[in-house]
Amino acid sequence: MNKIDARGLSCPAPVLETKAAVESRHPEHIEVLVDNEPARQNVVRFLESQGYQTRTGRDGGSFSVVGTGGDPAPESKAAVPLTDGAGKKIMVMVxxxxMGSGDDELGARLMINFIKTLKEMGDELWRLVFVNSGVKLTITGAGTLEDLKAMEDAGLSILVCGTCLDHFALLEKKQVGQTTNMLDIVTAMQLADKVINI
Structure with a gap:
């Protein structure tokens, strides 16, 4: 079995090491050791995107992610799914x-209004990505949660930085979106026709 010890590595290194091993050796079995929940979720999601069946074990502060199967010679698969539409793909990174600086109370209200208004972009809004303190908009009690859930239910892909959630100790409070890593975010930026930073 191919074994990768990615403990102590920060995002996106565990996924990048796993990706390199899968692409170079196409192992039937692979085990990846990580030491935090975001890395575990990201490695599991990547392996499953490559056709692996996964199981996770835990020993103290370490997780063991074991992947079995996989494609013998996987075709190029993005961890971030592609769109089927022929329209423009706009990614918004929050x-x-x-929003803005000067008065945080006003800025919080402006951000709620911004999220509410995003649906006006229609099908061109392709990805909504939350990083740094933006992840606080995806958790229990956030004033943006209802609108984000409605957009996700309507088919919008929402990505939420796992490292950021972990930093703010909010991993268990996230209520919307897919916990993701910097590799998926960079891939989404490459695939997007336009990236808007807020």
Whole structure:
């Protein structure tokens, strides 16, 4: 079995090491050791995107993610699924829980209004990505949660930085979106026709 010890590595290194092993050796079995929940989720999601069946074990502060199967010679698969539409693909990256600077209370209200209004972009809104304190908009009690859930239910892909959730100790409070890593975010940026940073 191919074994990767990615403990102590920060995002996106565990996924990148796993990706390199899968692409170079196409192992039938692979085990990846990580030491945090976001890395575990990201490795599991990547392996499953490559056709592996996964199981996770835990020993103290470490997780063991074992992948079995996989494609013998996987075709190129993005961890972030592609769109089927022929329209423009706009990615919006939200890096703060309030908009602008000067008054945080006003900024928080502006951000709620911004999220509510995003649906006006229609099908061109392809990915909504939350990083840094922007992840606070995806948790229990956030004033944006109802609108984000409605957009996700309507088919919008929402990505939420796992490292950021972990930093703010909010991993268990996330209520919407897919916990993701920097590799998926960079891939989404490459695939997007336009990236808007907020």
């Amino acid at each position: 890096a703060a829980d309030c």
